[in-house]
Amino acid sequence: MTLTTEPPLTTSSAAAPPASGRPRPGLLTGLSHVALVVWALLVVLPLLWTLLASFKDNTEIFGDALQLPAELRWDNWARAWSKANVGTYLLNTVIVVAAGTFGTMLLGSMAAYVLARYRFPGNRLIYYLFVSGMAFPVFLALVPLFFVVDQVGLLNTHTGLVLVYIAYSLPFTIFFLASFFKTLPTSVAEAAMIDGASHVRTFFQVMLPMARPGLVSITIFNVLGQWNQYLLPLVLLSGAKDKWVITQGIADISTIAGYEADWPGLFAALSMSIIPVVVVYAVFQRQIQSGLTSGALK
Amino acid sequence: MFTRLRAFGFVAGFLVVPAVLYLAFVINPYVQAFQIALTDWRGVSRAPGFVGLENFARLWDDQAFWQALRNHGVLLVTLPLVTIALALFFAYLLNLGGGGASGTMRGVRWSGFYRVVFFLPQVLAVAVVGVLFKAVYRPDESGVVNGALIKLGLEPVGWLTEPGLALWSIIAVMVWQAVGFYVVLFSAGMAAIPRDVFEAAALDGAGRVRMFLSITLPLLWDTVQVGWVYLGIAAFDGFALVQVLSVDRGGPDGATTVLPLEIWKTAFSYSKFGYASAMGVALFFMTITFAALTLRVTRRERIEF
Numbered sequence: 001m002t003l004t005t006e007p008p009l010t011t012s013s014a015a016a017p018p019a020s021g022r023p024r025p026g027l028l029t030g031l032s033h034v035a036l037v038v039w040a041l042l043v044v045l046p047l048l049w050t051l052l053a054s055f056k057d058n059t060e061i062f063g064d065a066l067q068l069p070a071e072l073r074w075d076n077w078a079r080a081w082s083k084a085n086v087g088t089y090l091l092n093t094v095i096v097v098a099a100g101t102f103g104t105m106l107l108g109s110m111a112a113y114v115l116a117r118y119r120f121p122g123n124r125l126i127y128y129l130f131v132s133g134m135a136f137p138v139f140l141a142l143v144p145l146f147f148v149v150d151q152v153g154l155l156n157t158h159t160g161l162v163l164v165y166i167a168y169s170l171p172f173t174i175f176f177l178a179s180f181f182k183t184l185p186t187s188v189a190e191a192a193m194i195d196g197a198s199h200v201r202t203f204f205q206v207m208l209p210m211a212r213p214g215l216v217s218i219t220i221f222n223v224l225g226q227w228n229q230y231l232l233p234l235v236l237l238s239g240a241k242d243k244w245v246i247t248q249g250i251a252d253i254s255t256i257a258g259y260e261a262d263w264p265g266l267f268a269a270l271s272m273s274i275i276p277v278v279v280v281y282a283v284f285q286r287q288i289q290s291g292l293t294s295g296a297l298k
Numbered sequence: 299m300f301t302r303l304r305a306f307g308f309v310a311g312f313l314v315v316p317a318v319l320y321l322a323f324v325i326n327p328y329v330q331a332f333q334i335a336l337t338d339w340r341g342v343s344r345a346p347g348f349v350g351l352e353n354f355a356r357l358w359d360d361q362a363f364w365q366a367l368r369n370h371g372v373l374l375v376t377l378p379l380v381t382i383a384l385a386l387f388f389a390y391l392l393n394l395g396g397g398g399a400s401g402t403m404r405g406v407r408w409s410g411f412y413r414v415v416f417f418l419p420q421v422l423a424v425a426v427v428g429v430l431f432k433a434v435y436r437p438d439e440s441g442v443v444n445g446a447l448i449k450l451g452l453e454p455v456g457w458l459t460e461p462g463l464a465l466w467s468i469i470a471v472m473v474w475q476a477v478g479f480y481v482v483l484f485s486a487g488m489a490a491i492p493r494d495v496f497e498a499a500a501l502d503g504a505g506r507v508r509m510f511l512s513i514t515l516p517l518l519w520d521t522v523q524v525g526w527v528y529l530g531i532a533a534f535d536g537f538a539l540v541q542v543l544s545v546d547r548g549g550p551d552g553a554t555t556v557l558p559l560e561i562w563k564t565a566f567s568y569s570k571f572g573y574a575s576a577m578g579v580a581l582f583f584m585t586i587t588f589a590a591l592t593l594r595v596t597r598r599e600r601i602e603f
Contacts, residue, residue: 043418145327170320170324
């Protein structure tokens with residue numbers, strides 16, 4: 001009997017402090033929920049509104065903003081996809097980001113690996129040369145970069161953009177992966193070498209698989225960074241509209257929507273550029289969150 | 299000897315392609331930028347003439363440059379302050395806000411869901427967000443904000459056309475996009491603080507505000523400092539959002555312009571490449587100074603736990 005009476009006693013003594021002046025946890029918890037719900041709505045509502053507006057016609061768009069569309073006008077989406085070239089822009093972006101990220105990961109992990117695990121004269125110098133790139137704003141290089149890419153004949157080409165993406169993604173990728181490779185145990189690589197595996201084979205078949213968590217984080221970081229890039233395509237692809245990526249395409253559709261009076265098409269284009277990202281995020285949100293923030297915690 | 303030679307060949311083989319790319323497209327342009335900044339170069343048609351520091355002297359008298367600097371100043375103060383304050387508040391609620399009666403600290407219900415939603419704007423492209431908010435901010439009832447204001451019987455506001463308001467509207471979008479990232483970042487930091495520290499403080503009668511100020515914030519200081527540097531560097535950018543969202547690219551009348559936008563316009567609209575590079579050099583030194591100062595001023599004893 002004494003055992004069952006004890007719990008109520010402890011709760012009543014713990015409930016005493018709130019009575020002595022401090023607000024009750026119930027009220028505070030309620031208020032914090034309100035704050036959280038308000039911010040969640042602030043995030044979701046603009047996106048939801050864009051999606052709804054993509055089904056409206058021009059009159060509805062210029063009418064009351066808080067009204068629902070009368071019907072689902074999928075032709076807005078068809079127009080944006082083909083006439084406003086959103087399909088092309090999305091495809092271009094996928095090509096550029098896939099090539100750019102693959103190249104960044106391949107070259108970045110190769111460089112990071114030898115810089116982290118091999119001793120040779122000039123190792124530190126090369127490492128700091130790469131890492132120093134993180135301290136420079138891209139805007140400083142903008143003018144010369146334009147002329148360098150022009151001189152090698154790669155202006156207005158995807159190849160040029162991909163190479164520039166790789167070059168500018170290398171500093172952070174090498175910084176991140178070099179510290180990751182340093183944490184991996186040496187014994188496995190040594191065992192592979194004793195078994196007669198070459199340096200190259202050891203890297204691709206032993207070390208890269210072991211570095212998988214780090215590779216996943218930094219791949220996500222690079223995919224998002226390159227997918228969202230706006231300045232570099234704006235400068236390096238300005239003369240070839242058929243090669244544009246989605247960010248510059250959307251910005252362009254936004255400026256011409258005024259002349260062509262196709263606002264529903266703009267909202268459909270916006271929705272098309274947002275939905276794939278949201279879907280990918282919904283599936284990989286855990287990896288994406290840790291991938292993006294792990295860079296900051298290094 | 300042979301094995302060492304083989305290792306050397308391997309190292310060289312792995313480094314050569316990344317190094318060549320990096321030297322050609324990153325180091326080379328950065329070095330050139332400092333040289334071009336000392337010339338009056340206006341494009342391929344004319345040979346650049348050396349003008350010494352004349353570009354920098356002209357910057358000193360350039361209204362647009364000072365306007366951009368003023369805007370960076372506003373951004374530098376408000377963007378980190380507002381974003382970090384909101385993110386700390388939300389992260390604290392999500393991780394420790396659901397504290398029970400006996401001093402055990404835990405997150406509120408659905409904290410995982412909130413984290414996912416809050417982080418979402420971070421994965422959207424800045425240019426796309428800019429176009430989206432251009433519609434949200436429209437000056438009549440067709441914009442979401444003004445539509446709601448009119449519904450409430452209020453006058454619509456020219457969010458992007460009022461010179462005194464436009465920059466704040468743009469900062470609001472930056473905060474909107476950034477908060478989620480820092481909520482996740484700070485949450486990770488808070489999760490690393492041992493629970494018994496909070497429980498001990500609760501036994502000593504510390505309230506939730508006191509606990510935040512005396513325990514969470516000091517133990518999270520390193521992470522907050524990292525966030526401050528990140529947001530400060532972001533305050534020196536702002537290109538994509540201002541270029542897409544503001545009226546007349548940096549308007550009304552230069553009220554929202556930023557240095558990267560001026561560099562881009564000076565170079566690719568007016569072909570003043572020497573002058574644009576001088577702006578780039580100025581921007582570089584400001585960014586470096588900021589990062590060095592912040593790391594120095596906010597340095598504290600690291601608390602191990």
